[in-house]
Amino acid sequence: MTDHPIDENEPExxxxxxxxxxxxxxxxxxxxxxxxxxxxxxVADQLEQMSSxxxxxxxxxxxxxxTPDILAELEDEVLEDVLPRxxxxxxxxxxxEMDSDDATAVVEELQDDRREDVLSAMPAxxxxxxxxSFTYEEETAGRVMQREFVAAPDFWTVGQVIDHMxxxxxxxxxxxxxxxxxxxxxxxxxxxxxxxxxxxxRERKISELLEPLLxxxxxxxDQEDVAYQFSKYHLISAPVVDVYDRMIGMITVxxxxxxxxxxxxxxxxxxxxxxxxxxxxxxxSTVKSRAPWLFINLLTAILASFVxxxxxxxxxAVVALAILMPxxxxxxxxxxxxALAVAIRGLAERDLTRANAVRAxxxxxxxxIMIGLIFAAILAVITYIWFGEVxxxxxxxxxxxxxxxxxxxxxxxxxxxxxxxxxxxxxxxxSVFVTTVTDVVGFFAFLGTAALLLF
Amino acid sequence: MTDHPIDENEPExxxxxxxxxxxxxxxxxxxxxxxxxxxxxxVADQLEQMSSxxxxxxxxxxxxxxTPDILAELEDEVLEDVLPRxxxxxxxxxxxEMDSDDATAVVEELQDDRREDVLSAMPAxxxxxxxxSFTYEEETAGRVMQREFVAAPDFWTVGQVIDHMxxxxxxxxxxxxxxxxxxxxxxxxxxxxxxxxxxxxRERKISELLEPLLxxxxxxxDQEDVAYQFSKYHLISAPVVDVYDRMIGMITVxxxxxxxxxxxxxxxxxxxxxxxxxxxxxxxSTVKSRAPWLFINLLTAILASFVxxxxxxxxxAVVALAILMPxxxxxxxxxxxxALAVAIRGLAERDLTRANAVRAxxxxxxxxIMIGLIFAAILAVITYIWFGEVxxxxxxxxxxxxxxxxxxxxxxxxxxxxxxxxxxxxxxxxSVFVTTVTDVVGFFAFLGTAALLLF
Numbered sequence: 001m002t003d004h005p006i007d008e009n010e011p012e013x014x015x016x017x018x019x020x021x022x023x024x025x026x027x028x029x030x031x032x033x034x035x036x037x038x039x040x041x042x043v044a045d046q047l048e049q050m051s052s053x054x055x056x057x058x059x060x061x062x063x064x065x066x067t068p069d070i071l072a073e074l075e076d077e078v079l080e081d082v083l084p085r086x087x088x089x090x091x092x093x094x095x096x097e098m099d100s101d102d103a104t105a106v107v108e109e110l111q112d113d114r115r116e117d118v119l120s121a122m123p124a125x126x127x128x129x130x131x132x133s134f135t136y137e138e139e140t141a142g143r144v145m146q147r148e149f150v151a152a153p154d155f156w157t158v159g160q161v162i163d164h165m166x167x168x169x170x171x172x173x174x175x176x177x178x179x180x181x182x183x184x185x186x187x188x189x190x191x192x193x194x195x196x197x198x199x200x201x202r203e204r205k206i207s208e209l210l211e212p213l214l215x216x217x218x219x220x221x222d223q224e225d226v227a228y229q230f231s232k233y234h235l236i237s238a239p240v241v242d243v244y245d246r247m248i249g250m251i252t253v254x255x256x257x258x259x260x261x262x263x264x265x266x267x268x269x270x271x272x273x274x275x276x277x278x279x280x281x282x283x284x285s286t287v288k289s290r291a292p293w294l295f296i297n298l299l300t301a302i303l304a305s306f307v308x309x310x311x312x313x314x315x316x317a318v319v320a321l322a323i324l325m326p327x328x329x330x331x332x333x334x335x336x337x338x339a340l341a342v343a344i345r346g347l348a349e350r351d352l353t354r355a356n357a358v359r360a361x362x363x364x365x366x367x368x369i370m371i372g373l374i375f376a377a378i379l380a381v382i383t384y385i386w387f388g389e390v391x392x393x394x395x396x397x398x399x400x401x402x403x404x405x406x407x408x409x410x411x412x413x414x415x416x417x418x419x420x421x422x423x424x425x426x427x428x429x430x431s432v433f434v435t436t437v438t439d440v441v442g443f444f445a446f447l448g449t450a451a452l453l454l455f
Numbered sequence: 456m457t458d459h460p461i462d463e464n465e466p467e468x469x470x471x472x473x474x475x476x477x478x479x480x481x482x483x484x485x486x487x488x489x490x491x492x493x494x495x496x497x498v499a500d501q502l503e504q505m506s507s508x509x510x511x512x513x514x515x516x517x518x519x520x521x522t523p524d525i526l527a528e529l530e531d532e533v534l535e536d537v538l539p540r541x542x543x544x545x546x547x548x549x550x551x552e553m554d555s556d557d558a559t560a561v562v563e564e565l566q567d568d569r570r571e572d573v574l575s576a577m578p579a580x581x582x583x584x585x586x587x588s589f590t591y592e593e594e595t596a597g598r599v600m601q602r603e604f605v606a607a608p609d610f611w612t613v614g615q616v617i618d619h620m621x622x623x624x625x626x627x628x629x630x631x632x633x634x635x636x637x638x639x640x641x642x643x644x645x646x647x648x649x650x651x652x653x654x655x656x657r658e659r660k661i662s663e664l665l666e667p668l669l670x671x672x673x674x675x676x677d678q679e680d681v682a683y684q685f686s687k688y689h690l691i692s693a694p695v696v697d698v699y700d701r702m703i704g705m706i707t708v709x710x711x712x713x714x715x716x717x718x719x720x721x722x723x724x725x726x727x728x729x730x731x732x733x734x735x736x737x738x739x740s741t742v743k744s745r746a747p748w749l750f751i752n753l754l755t756a757i758l759a760s761f762v763x764x765x766x767x768x769x770x771x772a773v774v775a776l777a778i779l780m781p782x783x784x785x786x787x788x789x790x791x792x793x794a795l796a797v798a799i800r801g802l803a804e805r806d807l808t809r810a811n812a813v814r815a816x817x818x819x820x821x822x823x824i825m826i827g828l829i830f831a832a833i834l835a836v837i838t839y840i841w842f843g844e845v846x847x848x849x850x851x852x853x854x855x856x857x858x859x860x861x862x863x864x865x866x867x868x869x870x871x872x873x874x875x876x877x878x879x880x881x882x883x884x885x886s887v888f889v890t891t892v893t894d895v896v897g898f899f900a901f902l903g904t905a906a907l908l909l910f
Binding site: 162193271320 | 781
């Protein structure tokens with residue numbers, strides 16, 4: 001029985017404490033034992049949660065503890081610390097042991113000038129598999145796929161397939177779920193789940209068990225689209241084909257789970273204006289990942305201030321305007337972000353498409369009017385209680401809130417739809433436009449209405 | 456060869472157009488043909504993207520076109536439209552055909568008063584499986600699991616397992632990946648991937664192939680934690696055990712992909728202040744899902760306005776304060792949201808834990824100082840160019856920006872960590888606190904510094 005850290009008390013913290021204790025004592029044997037006993041995914045997690053200095057010290061002390069399995073589990077930022085501390089031959093041997101998709105991910109993190117040395121220390125066939133991966137674009141099916149798969153011609157019987165697999169032994173992928181049926185030109189024509197093969201008599205023809213392929217993944221398909229296919233059709237694995245429709249590899253769902261998590265992280269951080277940040281980052285890289293969006297926000301905030309400046313005489317005359325205007329802008333900003341988050345998530349999950357975009361926009365418009373009316377009324381009453389009616393402030397607030405909520409709701413959905421239409425990533429660039437609209441419109445609607453009604 | 460909609464041009468739109476055309480003509484045969492030809496996941500997508508009225512009309516016209524496979528694919532909001540239009544017996548038959556996890560998801564959407572009628576139209580054994588599911592809490596392993604799995608005692612040989620599966624035939628789950636080995640008391644002791652069994656000689660003992668279980672999922676584990684286990688250990692399926700450690704079901708990775716997507720949607724929308732919204736919602740439910748957060752935001756915005764009101768005389772004296780104060784508040788708000796998004800994502804992916812929390816807070820603090828200094832300097836220069844130095848405004852801006860950035864960065868990480876510590880969901884409640892801090896501190900730091908330096 002294995003006992004794994006799945007409870008609330010984070011036994012990982014104690015595992016990490018054990019590692020750092022052994023490190024402090026420079027206890028090589030202790031470190032080797034701890035890293036050997038734990039599952040590779042746990043060791044990878046523990047290394048990730050240490051400081052950069054700690055994990056570098058561990059690798060320096062016991063480089064041999066970093067097994068191929070552990071290496072395959074490490075995240076990019078951790079690989080950057082670990083790889084420079086391992087020998088070319090150790091890395092080359094590890095790469096040869098991994099499935100080709102994992103090997104590719106590790107080679108991606110090798111320094112350019114070292115890549116050649118490591119690759120030349122690998123056996124020719126393994127080396128070729130890795131080099132081939134690099135002919136595909138990053139984040140496409142060709143990079144994510146593994147080259148190891150099991151294929152059979154459709155005239156075979158269940159018995160022949162089983163005998164073939166017994167004969168192949170170690171040449172097969174470590175784990176697989178489907179046998180792909182290919183024709184003489186290597187075009188995949190269908191598949192048979194191995195759980196089906198196992199329950200059939202040996203003489204049964206494979207062609208009788210053939211299931212049609214729901215999806216063939218083109219080699220250059222974006223990994224986000226691949227993930228969508230997996231999630232939509234509940235795929236466990238899918239064949240990857242080249243431009244001639246020949247099967248060149250397969251993608252399995254466990255790799256897709258990582259792709260989904262990565263893409264979700266990217267979208268969520270992009271919505272908050274953070275590019276490409278990880279928690280293993282340093283303070284400096286944190287600054288780098290956040291400064292660009294803050295700089296753009298500074299510009300749009302200054303733009304909004306120009307709007308305020310236009311009305312500075314009015315503010316000086318009625319200082320209550322300065323007190324109330326941030327409320328209107330803030331409400332619009334939040335409503336815009338709400339609409340935007342829903343739209344971006346809908347686009348990512350393909351729930352928001354051309355087929356229902358018009359309906360979605362209409363719904364946002366209707367919702368914005370309702371929300372605008374509700375909160376305009378509430379804020380008008382509060383304004384009346386606070387400042388009285390003397391300056392028509394309740395009316396000003398009421399009108400400005402409705403205008404700003406409508407602009408916020410509409411820009412929250414139209415901006416991402418428009419960006420998508422012109423081929424930009426709506427998750428990355430929408431926020432800028434939506435906040436600009438809600439800030440500028442918020443102040444302008446409020447102060448402009450005030451100027452009209454009051455002066 | 457199948458040809459599925461995976462290109463950019465959204466062939467779904469044309470499939471939906473075909474369906475709605477057939478609906479307009481009340482062409483029963485046409486509708487049946489279209490829905491029968493397409494994959495159930497595609498039909499489900501198409502129904503989801505129609506308006507509520509359209510899909511209700513289709514189901515009214517051709518209820519028999521809604522096959523068990525399609526029913527299992529529909530999202531909750533669509534089920535609410537479809538189920539009331541199907542007969543008790545049709546639903547009961549469909550439930551009997553589904554794997555128990557899919558059946559449970561459908562029954563969850565049945566009206567309470569109808570549930571009994573539908574269940575009583577099911578064969579006793581299928582009925583019991585569904586009823587048992589409801590003894591587990593929503594969103595726990597017991598609800599997500601399927602009761603169908605393949606288990607074998609460890610003294611069997613490969614040949615015996617294969618013969619057993621051939622004999623069982625249709626009683627086995629449709630697709631499975633592992634044979635679980637259980638002892639006489641049904642405790643799972645390990646598993647064998649079927650791709651391993653197939654390549655072994657018939658006389659090989661199962662016990663020699665046994666792989667240790669990385670994870671046994673307790674029946675009451677939260678589905679988010681289950682998803683984490685799958686993603687961490689790259690699991691394809693995992694056994695679910697009851698409180699006596701007896702195997703009662705299994706969870707497969709394709710169901711987990713949906714859980715991951717749902718949890719990610721929840722987190723992303725929660726960060727933007729949207730509860731529980733879908734794109735199939737009506738305008739009214741859109742309002743309901745967004746109003747609560749907007750109401751709270753109104754309160755915190757008013758709180759910030761009180762701060763402004765304290766300094767209204769100063770603003771009247773120097774109206775430039777009113778022009779500049781939204782910039783300081785907006786920059787702090789954005790910086791806080793950035794830190795918050797990174798922290799929430801780190802918590803969700805278990806990259807931010809007790810083991811590295813202190814380091815993460817220290818890094819946010821350092822980053823906030825750097826970011827604060829950079830943008831304080833930029834804004835001070837802009838302020839100088841805009842307003843000159845007469846009122847010490849550049850100094851005021853400089854100090855206020857640094858103070859607000861530090862508060863924003865620290866609250867962005869300390870609030871979610873604190874909420875997590877007290878057992879609340881950081882994704883849901885953090886935003887309120889962080890925006891309150893950045894708004895109130897933003898205005899107070901700016902106007903307070905101004906009052907000190909200027910007057």
